[in-house]
Amino acid sequence: MSAGTAVEDLLRRLAPRALAAVARHYGNFETAEDAVQEALLTAATHWQRDGIPENPQGWLIRVASRKMADRLRSERASRHREEKAAARIPPDELLAPAADAEEPARDDTLTLLLLCCHPSLTPPSQVALTLRAVGGLTTAEIAQAFLVPEPTMAQRIARAKQRIKASGARFRPPPEHERADRLRPVLHVLYLIFNEGYTASSGPHLQRGELTGEAIRLARTVRDLVPEDGEVAGLLALMLLTDARRPARTRPDGALVPLAEQDRAMWNRDSTDEGLTLITSTLARAPIGPYQLQAAIAAVHAEAPRHEDTDWPQIVALYQLLEDLAPNPMVTLNHAVAVAMASGPHAGLALLEPLDDHLSGHHRLHAVRAHLLEMAGDPKGSVSNYRTAARLTTSIPEQNYLRDRAARLLEADPPEGRS
Template identity: 70%
Template sequence: MTVPAAVEDLLRTLAPQVLGTLVRRHGAFDACEDAVQEALLAAAVQWPQDGVPENPRGWLLTVATRRLTDQWRSERARRDREAAVFTRERRDETAQTPAPDDDARPADRDDTLTLLFLCCHPALSPSSQVALTLRAVGGLTTVQIARAFLVPEATMAQRVSRAKQKIKASGARFAPPPPDERDERLRAVLHVLYLVFNEGYTASSGPDLQRADLTAEAIRLARALHRLLPDDGEVSGLLALMLLTDARRAARSGDDGLLIPLTEQDRTLWNRDEIDEGTALITDALTWSPPGPYQLQAAIAAVHAEAARPEDTDWRQILALYRLLSRLAPNPMVTLNEAVAVAMVDGPSAGLDLLRPLAADDRMSGHHRLAAVRAHLLELAGDAGAAREAYRRAARTTTSLPERRYLESRAARLTR
């Protein structure tokens, strides 16, 4: 079944609004989320044939409410206890009586942010947060999420189900987090969107280098978050980072699917609209917000985007930004990128020196990116033999077929 893009976009936009209304009325996030998914599937079948209804949000809300009512009736039929019957009859009555303010003033009640906070509850693992966010807020089906992350549908269904059960067991309410938890929960939301985007931009495994469906969904959700929190510098920074990074997508691989590194890309293929929007976002944010990790990464991406040719890149400015980032949010991946910048400013030997401590870091010692960066710097230093072996080691450890082919081609080039 092929769903027109306009219908799919509308359904994804409406999904959190409808789910928020149901959860606000009835609680029971897990049951409401299942009901909304069924309503989205029904719309995906009917709307392309019959046309989009005059009030699509009301249509989805009505269908989801009916599904919820049917579910509660089924549960009541399986239980004979009088108290349970009474409770569910009361729920049925509520489910069949729409709250007038929700339908009369839908623009006044946007639940996207509250849903994001709920889906990124600290009781959940990062992978569960990602799955639940894509399903509940993104409106993706379990099949679509499983396909995006290259796992069996049953595996993803179990992950989503466990996530909903954990939220239920935690006693979380459908409400914004208390003030003392808000910043931490917002960081989790931003991290989840960052993970979704990165998985789409460079797929961690499988035959494809990129998954445009995931990057597009991450950008859509980041835009929604930015509309809700326009005065948060890190929200602006994350959206800017996504746009500036996604702008290179068309130039990242050739007709043969082989990865093309940044320094060899045809920059005329970069998306100027995304670059202009992302640059404006991060330039504005840095004038009024203290710099955070996403803003600094966006600033680095903007410096790359400013260079018409690789040799025009202001590596000293990039190095200064990476050094600030490493102090603000130190982690091995930042060090890895900083080493490349150091090599471009102070020479490959200085970059290799910065890499050496990472070999003892359990998070990076077996990671293919460490071997790949080391290979690149060894190649720049003129040590072809050591570079070839490092490229081969990186190729053996990556689970991405396009990256493996690229790394093998680099190694093969050094044997000539």
């Protein structure tokens, strides 16, 4: 690992701790987040040039605290309301790090995640703010990951911070009896980040490893904070088992390789083993939840040496449980695929019919229907659905794959009258 990479990794681990310490001390998340981002940039320059300090966390918090003081003074000079708020803080305290900055409270990172996933924010804003505040990514990096202009992402993050401030939310952990419910949006945001990295919604690349890696890192952080929570463990296991397939999902030219055609010897064995161990132990001790069920489904795939060896009846049973516990159209869609593999394509196609009212504009419904129609021996219907799916998706690798499937069917069964 190069010195620059080591510094970058360290800063991303320390970013939420520094922000938590500064935000807790001054009670102003919006300004604290900006101050910590400035401190991260300063640290990246100094540490690569002079080396990592003996106490990097204390160094980062002290610099962020000074920058916070500068910002408060600037705001105090320009706005009378801010002047009255800042005047309550002694000048010496403004320049000092938080009293407990060296050893932040255990729940600080979790509190920070809960704040970034505040219910007043939209999911895209929650994702962006989490990656910025907790992940330590720059606005430019987040914008690049989601293929939007940097000014657009900067505005999204700024509006998110302003909305949190307007909501009156304070930097403090929720009461113990509320923590489980408050944790659900955090897990959903991490799930969204992972899914965007695993199958990018648009652009030239199927996968974005930096996002899946960040989602897994943050999921590990949350599990360290709440190791007894079964759904946190389930989400981490799901990510590990799914991400293990990443090396086999694309060809050297970036083309998509479907699950049935993947070389399972290329799957990451360490991630697979860790995920299997985690979900096995979690299912044995924790109340079952949707992420655990999804991880259990991924585990069945991981345990099959070949695609033909997959225990599809077990997967069908797990999807039935998942539909009972957390029904939604995407679960039904995946359930239909499993039923088709276990009981034949017509049984799967029957489950797709009610989804037309919910997913008619989503490419995955048409892609699945195309695949099942192909299995059922209906090339004409399959080609039509493959083409519709290709038109609806904005992912170039998926477009290419779907069009290629349609072209292959046409070559195998050309229309009447075609020479």
